[in-house]
Amino acid sequence: MVKSKQEQLIIDELEKLAPEHGVDIVDVELAGATKAPCVRVRIEGAEGEALSLDEVTAHTAWVSEVVEAIDPVSGSYTLEVSTPGIDRPLRRxxxxxxxxxxxxxxxxxxxxxxxxxxxxxxxxxxxxxxxxxxxxxxxxxxxxxxxxxxxxxxxxxxxxxxx
Missing domain, CATH: 2.30.30.100 (SH3 type barrels.)
Known part of the structure; x- marks a missing residue:
């Protein structure tokens, strides 16, 4: 898959920690306009199982720490952590x-x-x-x-x- 350098860096760093949290990093996407950028991180259970809203919320803290350490966007941005949904991206x-x-x-x-x-x-x-x-x-x-x-x-x- 063709990913930007920033997206691939975020994926690589999140995938280092994902197993210890029992999740799989489905995809990372940098989206939105320059003035309102968004980092989208899609996760699911390590065995492909769906996560509840409470589970996604619990994982948002460590995902946020990793993304913040990378600082992928100059200035402020929105971080969205969610499950892949019905139109699930395929990456690997x-x-x-x-x-x-x-x-x-x-x-x-x-x-x-x-x-x-x-x-x-x-x-x-x-x-x-x-x-x-x-x-x-x-x-x-x-x-x-x-x-x-x-x-x-x-x-x-x-x-x-x-x-």
């Missing part, structure tokens, strides 16, 4: 492997003459992910070319036809 090979068969939206540096792909994860190995695209041939994309990838699950609300 084991993330892609865990969600084989699920739908995702992926943005690349430029593969096959395009940047955006939507499809189901067919396979994932240590180097690349293969997506099954609707009405097209499958495409294999190296992780080093992936800028961003999020799950796009299909949700069936149980609606009956005609309603």
């Amino acid at each position: 090979p084991n993330d892609f492997q865990r969600f084989v068969g699920e739908r995702c939206e992926l943005t690349t540096t430029a593969t096959e003459g395009r940047r955006r792909f939507k499809g189901a994860i067919m396979t994932a190995d240590e180097d690349a992910v293969t997506l099954e695209l609707e009405g097209e041939e499958p495409v294999r994309i190296l992780y080093t070319d992936v800028k961003k990838c999020t799950l796009k699950p299909v949700i069936d609300f149980g609606r009956k036809e005609g309603k």
